[in-house]
Every structure is written in structure tokens, then in C-alpha cells.
């Protein structure tokens with residue numbers, strides 16, 4: 001069963017149409033990658049999935065059905081959507097607080113009544129950071145290495161027990177070793193979460209995802225307008241080995257950037 005059913009999604013920033021006619025079903029408990037050249041609207045589409053675009057003055061049309069409900073429906077509380085659908089950003093952005101507080105902050109804000117120490121430990125364990133930080137939980141999160149900070153941010157996202165994790169180029173600020181650790185982590189997390197990841201790195205998409213959506217930019221010959229569009233969506237295996245569209249093939253093979 002799909003976690004998201006995106007139907008005819010369009011997004012405009014003012015009079016500029018960034019993407020249009022995007023339809024795709026995103027499977028539950030799998031990793032789905034969004035790939036494509038710069039400016040094709042990958043981040044724009046990702047941000048619609050938890051209504052992060054509400055904070056950016058974007059006009060969203062179409063539907064995003066999440067667990068049977070349109071998250072843009074009039075009754076829906078966008079803050080609750082963002083609690084259930086967490087996000088990890090390109091640059092690790094720990095709060096200017098201790099390692100412990102980075103993880104404990106969200107659950108406490110949500111009125112978590114259980115054992116907070118245990119929740120912090122479990123969250124840090126699930127991102128394979130516990131052993132590295134257990135003796136310095138009071139140190140500032142910002143004192144960790146970039147890769148550790150990104151794992152801390154993933155632990156922070158997990159601590160509020162979301163259903164979905166959205167990741168917007170989570171490794172682009174990291175070195176290759178830290179990147180591999182995050183990729184391993186993504187693969188482990190997919191048994192518990194549905195994950196959607198935007199990446200510029202095609203090898204990364206091929207390594208971590210089950211499904212891949214390839215976006216590109218349609219250029220209107222008459223007005224020169226550039227609009228992001230979904231070219232092909234299929235299993236990662238098919239997209240990388242036997243794409244159905246020549247634009248996908250050209251991009252995958254590096255003939256078009």
C-alpha cells in the first residue's frame with residue numbers, strides 16, 4: 001500500500017510555475033528517490049509532502065493523499081502533518097543545545113509522558129550514534145563532526161515517532177565516509193519508516209532506493225518558461241538499467257545534466 005498518492009500536483013511561487021502535473025504513488029516502508037537536474041523541482045515536490053511549502057509562500061494545486069487523507073484539506077492541521085512527516089535537511093542543523101536536548105526537545109514539546117532518557121538512548125542507538133556520544137550527552141550538538149551532526153538530526157527527527165522521513169540531499173555536505181554511514185542508516189530505517197530522499201548523486205539513488213522518480217525541466221519554446229515535470233517513475237532497477245524514456249536514459253548515462 002502506498003503512503004502517499006500524489007495526484008496532479010502543481011506548485012507556483014508567485015506567477016512562476018515551478019512544477020506541474022506531478023502524479024506518483026510512494027510506497028510504504030521503502031526508500032523512494034527523487035532525482036533530476038538542478039531546478040527541476042525535486043525539493044519543491046518534497047516540501048509539499050509535509051506542507052513545508054506553506055512556509056514559503058507557494059501555491060499548491062492538486063492533491064496529496066497521505067494515509068487516505070488529503071493533507072491540503074481544509075480541516076488538516078499542518079503542524080500535525082509535520083510532526084508525522086519529519087524532515088532532514090541538506091546541512092546538518094542541530095539546535096544550539098546539548099546532544100541530549102536536541103533529541104529530547106521535540107518529544108517534550110509534544111507532551112511525551114514516557115521515559116525520556118530511554119527515548120533519547122533508543123533514538124541515538126537507531127542512528128548508530130549512541131556509542132559515540134553516550135559519555136558526552138551534555139556537550140553541544142554543534143561540537144560533533146558533520147556526519148555525527150547529521151545523524152543527530154535524524155535521531156531528532158525519529159524521536160517524535162514520525163511515520164515518514166523526508167530527506168533533502170542529506171549527504172551533500174558530508175565527506176564520503178560519513179555519506180556511506182548515512183546511506184547504511186537509510187537502508188536500516190526503511191523497515192520502520194517510509195523515506196523519500198532528494199539526491200543529486202545518482203549512485204546514491206541506485207544504492208539506497210527501491211523506487212526512483214526522474215524529474216526534468218520542460219521548456220516552453222514560445223515563452224521560454226521552465227517548468228519541472230515528472231518524466232519517469234519506476235523501480236530503481238528499471239530506471240537505472242532499462243529506462244523507458246530517452247530523457248531518463250540521457251540523464252542516467254550522463255549525456256545530459
Ligand SMILES: Nc1ncnc2c1ncn2[C@@H]1O[C@H](COP(=O)(O)OP(=O)(O)OP(=O)(O)O)[C@@H](O)[C@H]1O
Pocket residue numbers: 013018036037038039040041042043044045056200228
Ligand atoms: N522559495 C522559492 N521562491 C521562489 N522560487 C523558488 C523557491 N524555491 C524554489 N524555487 C524555484 O523553483 C524551481 C524548482 O526549485 P527546486 O529547488 O525545487 O528544484 P531542485 O530540483 O530541488 O533544484 P536543486 O537540485 O538545484 O536543489 C527553481 O526554478 C527555483 O528557482
